[in-house]
Amino acid sequence: MTTEEKVFLTLIGPESVMQSLEKNVAIEGVSIGKPQPLDAMVDAVDTSLGPDEIKMFMEFATAVLSLTGATLEFILALQHGLSAAEGANDPRIIIVDARTNTQIVSITSDTDPQWAKQVIETSWKK
Amino acid sequence: MIPILQFDPATLMLWYDTQLLATSRAGREIGLALHYAVDGREDWLKCLVRQQSDPWTRTRCATVASAVWHEKRHFLDFTLTNYGAMRMRQFFQCYVNLRLALHKIKENGPLLLPLDRNLDALRAEMMGVSIKDHDLVRLAEGIRNGKRMILDDRRPFIAGGQHYEIGGEAMFECIAYHVQLGKAHRVFGGELNAGIQRDNPKRETTASKYQWASLLLIKSGLMNVTHEGEHEGEPTLRIDDGPVIPLLYGALASRYHRQTQTRSAFVSSYHPAERLGSLIAHFNEHKTSLAGMKTAEAWDAVNAACKTVFGRTALEEIDADYHMEGELIATYKSMGSDEFAVSAYEDFHALRGRFIQVLKDDPELILDQAQWADKFVNKTRPFVVAAAPAGVIGTPPDGFERLSGGAEEGVDFAKVPEFQWWWTALRAEKDEPEDDDVFRLADRRAWSRIAVDFAPFSKLMIDGNRMRSMVGPELLFAKSRIERETGVSLIVDPLSRYPEEDFDIAQWYFLTGQDSFRCHVTHQIVQAPHGRMIGPWEFRRRPAFHTALLDYLSGDQKQRMFRALWRDWSCWLVSDEIGGLFDSAKIENDLKAWA
Numbered sequence: 001m002t003t004e005e006k007v008f009l010t011l012i013g014p015e016s017v018m019q020s021l022e023k024n025v026a027i028e029g030v031s032i033g034k035p036q037p038l039d040a041m042v043d044a045v046d047t048s049l050g051p052d053e054i055k056m057f058m059e060f061a062t063a064v065l066s067l068t069g070a071t072l073e074f075i076l077a078l079q080h081g082l083s084a085a086e087g088a089n090d091p092r093i094i095i096v097d098a099r100t101n102t103q104i105v106s107i108t109s110d111t112d113p114q115w116a117k118q119v120i121e122t123s124w125k126k
Numbered sequence: 127m128i129p130i131l132q133f134d135p136a137t138l139m140l141w142y143d144t145q146l147l148a149t150s151r152a153g154r155e156i157g158l159a160l161h162y163a164v165d166g167r168e169d170w171l172k173c174l175v176r177q178q179s180d181p182w183t184r185t186r187c188a189t190v191a192s193a194v195w196h197e198k199r200h201f202l203d204f205t206l207t208n209y210g211a212m213r214m215r216q217f218f219q220c221y222v223n224l225r226l227a228l229h230k231i232k233e234n235g236p237l238l239l240p241l242d243r244n245l246d247a248l249r250a251e252m253m254g255v256s257i258k259d260h261d262l263v264r265l266a267e268g269i270r271n272g273k274r275m276i277l278d279d280r281r282p283f284i285a286g287g288q289h290y291e292i293g294g295e296a297m298f299e300c301i302a303y304h305v306q307l308g309k310a311h312r313v314f315g316g317e318l319n320a321g322i323q324r325d326n327p328k329r330e331t332t333a334s335k336y337q338w339a340s341l342l343l344i345k346s347g348l349m350n351v352t353h354e355g356e357h358e359g360e361p362t363l364r365i366d367d368g369p370v371i372p373l374l375y376g377a378l379a380s381r382y383h384r385q386t387q388t389r390s391a392f393v394s395s396y397h398p399a400e401r402l403g404s405l406i407a408h409f410n411e412h413k414t415s416l417a418g419m420k421t422a423e424a425w426d427a428v429n430a431a432c433k434t435v436f437g438r439t440a441l442e443e444i445d446a447d448y449h450m451e452g453e454l455i456a457t458y459k460s461m462g463s464d465e466f467a468v469s470a471y472e473d474f475h476a477l478r479g480r481f482i483q484v485l486k487d488d489p490e491l492i493l494d495q496a497q498w499a500d501k502f503v504n505k506t507r508p509f510v511v512a513a514a515p516a517g518v519i520g521t522p523p524d525g526f527e528r529l530s531g532g533a534e535e536g537v538d539f540a541k542v543p544e545f546q547w548w549w550t551a552l553r554a555e556k557d558e559p560e561d562d563d564v565f566r567l568a569d570r571r572a573w574s575r576i577a578v579d580f581a582p583f584s585k586l587m588i589d590g591n592r593m594r595s596m597v598g599p600e601l602l603f604a605k606s607r608i609e610r611e612t613g614v615s616l617i618v619d620p621l622s623r624y625p626e627e628d629f630d631i632a633q634w635y636f637l638t639g640q641d642s643f644r645c646h647v648t649h650q651i652v653q654a655p656h657g658r659m660i661g662p663w664e665f666r667r668r669p670a671f672h673t674a675l676l677d678y679l680s681g682d683q684k685q686r687m688f689r690a691l692w693r694d695w696s697c698w699l700v701s702d703e704i705g706g707l708f709d710s711a712k713i714e715n716d717l718k719a720w721a
Contacts, residue, residue, distance in 0.1 A: 008249075037277040040589040043595075044132035044593075045134075045197070057282055062246055062252070064248050
């Protein structure tokens with residue numbers, strides 16, 4: 001399968017969830033790279049005159065789905081991974097088109113997997 | 127939030143947005159307050175604040191002055207502590223490798239930015255790049271490991287539905303806010319100090335970001351707090367703050383440089399967050415009555431606890447770190463690394479040595495908020511950068527040296543002045559020989575080069591375009607310069623192509639004290655709370671909007687708008703109607719047209 005035929009996704013979620021995905025997801029036709037911190041600490045330090053909010057510690061990982069791969073199984077695995085969230089309020093995994101950085105869908109434990117499958121598969125046909 | 131005043135660890139400089147200050151309701155007065163605080167002219171500052179009959183102006187002058195003290199404290203803590211020095215090291219590792227990296231990029235071919243993204247095989251495959259060169263792999267691994275190390279320390283904990291960060295940077299914020307308010311109280315009095323605390327649209331964020339350490343120590347029984355009464359419906363508390371900074375300094379004396387760590391189930395000598403937890407557990411277990419101790423006594427207790435828990439006092443930990451930093455610099459020097467980068471690192475090291483000596487000789491000057499406020503803050507002088515994100519036509523005013531801007535070649539600026547402008551300018555400081563009275567970096571030439579060349583390059587390498595910055599074009603220029611010099615395309619990873627911008631027009635109304643503005647596109651007056659604020663990166667991601675704007679104009683106006691679009695990296699203020707048109711323009715993720 002060529003690079004053009006593969007679907008590259010970026011998964012963004014809480015650290016504990018992303019680490020668990022890397023370790024536990026083993027689905028044929030799906031590869032998940034090593035999670036990395038989303039942010040670096042190169043920003044200037046702000047002042048008390050309007051401080052920025054404290055952001056949740058997030059990680060991202062690159063995932064590759066082959067077109068014939070198990071999208072549904074992949075979504076179910078993500079939902080299973082969300083159970084590993086430690087302390088996160090309303091934990092979710094945001095799925096982004098890795099090439100364009102456009103958000104495709106946000107997965108929570110309540111997301112309908114069939115609907116999410118359809119959204120993801122529609123996105124790669126665009 | 128719109129950045130108005132910042133401390134940039136990559137350059138150790140204090141940056142302020144001169145245009146945003148000038149737009150505010152009392153731009154001149156607030157600008158003066160800022161410079162008086164920078165220069166330590168406290169009598170002038172007090173006089174200026176006293177003279178203001180408008181309560182908003184009086185409070186805002188005091189708030190901005192106190193924000194300068196806050197940033198000066200960051201300058202001290204980033205330079206002196208082991209944690210701060212580690213944060214600086216991540217930049218210096220890039221600075222000293224700049225020349226080598228350029229050479230290796232030329233040999234390697236196209237690469238992803240941030241550099242560590244090339245280590246992700248799936249991402250590299252997707253973007254059609256590969257990192258082959260051994261030295262570049264090492265540099266990328268260094269960046270990846272640095273990020274992991276810093277982020278491991280800042281993992282938040284959640285209590286009562288609130289996120290608290292208790293790592294090194296959060297400790298810096300606590301210290302800076304604590305001493306800022308202490309100093310404001312001493313200079314302006316209690317009433318204005320209370321006004322400064324209220325002069326903030328996000329008081330909840332302030333509490334969780336800046337005051338968590340005090341709350342944690344009070345809850346742990348390590349600090350005393352007494353309820354004294356009420357003022358305007360809010361409780362007034364007396365806090366015996368003696369242990370706060372000594373304890374945080376014990377935590378910030380973290381152990382790096384691949385030294386062997388002291389670890390057990392409840393102890394770790396590594397990150398500040400882990401050290402703080404270890405120290406609090408130790409004090410609780412040994413029933414040490416830290417609460418009520420004065421600063422010097424608390425510092426002795428913290429050093430003794432560090433010796434017992436980690437095997438070294440905080441001062442011994444700092445000495446070890448300082449020694450290894452010296453060896454690292456000597457290694458860089460012997461390798462023939464870039465002279466500007468090495469000079470700046472030596473300069474940093476020398477200043478750090480002076481701060482450490484003060485901590486040894488007279489620790490209260492650094493650890494006691496009152497002593498710091500009365501005797502030390504005004505001696506601390508970071509370099510100051512005036513930023514003008516919209517670009518100012520012409521050259522910087524007297525006393526400032528241009529760091530970035532534009533000047534078209536072969537143009538007579540007397541006839542077409544708009545072809546020359548500046549974005550950032552470094553304030554000139556008196557070049558007196560270093561003495562005991564002033565604590566500042568000495569090698570202005572080297573730091574100026576760091577700000578212009580090395581820092582933007584390193585930020586690109588570490589974080590792409592994702593970081594918040596006061597200006598912005600320096601990142602695009604750094605990228606195109608590298609591409610020009612190496613002949614190799616650098617591809618910014620889609621995830622890091624632009625920073626997250628969440629500007630709210632309410633922030634602008636708050637910061638400027640204004641209740642209306644003139645739309646940058648239609649020139650109509652927009653009244654609060656209406657209007658929109660469009661960030662510079664967000665703006666550049668919608669080229670269809672610029673095209674529509676340019677198509678609407680003709681002749682000279684069109685040319686002027688074209689140059690303004692190129693030059694202006696400020697947030698644009700527009701009417702709701704123009705905001706709606708902006709929203710309907712298609713988003714492009716490729717910023718190539720602006721590079």
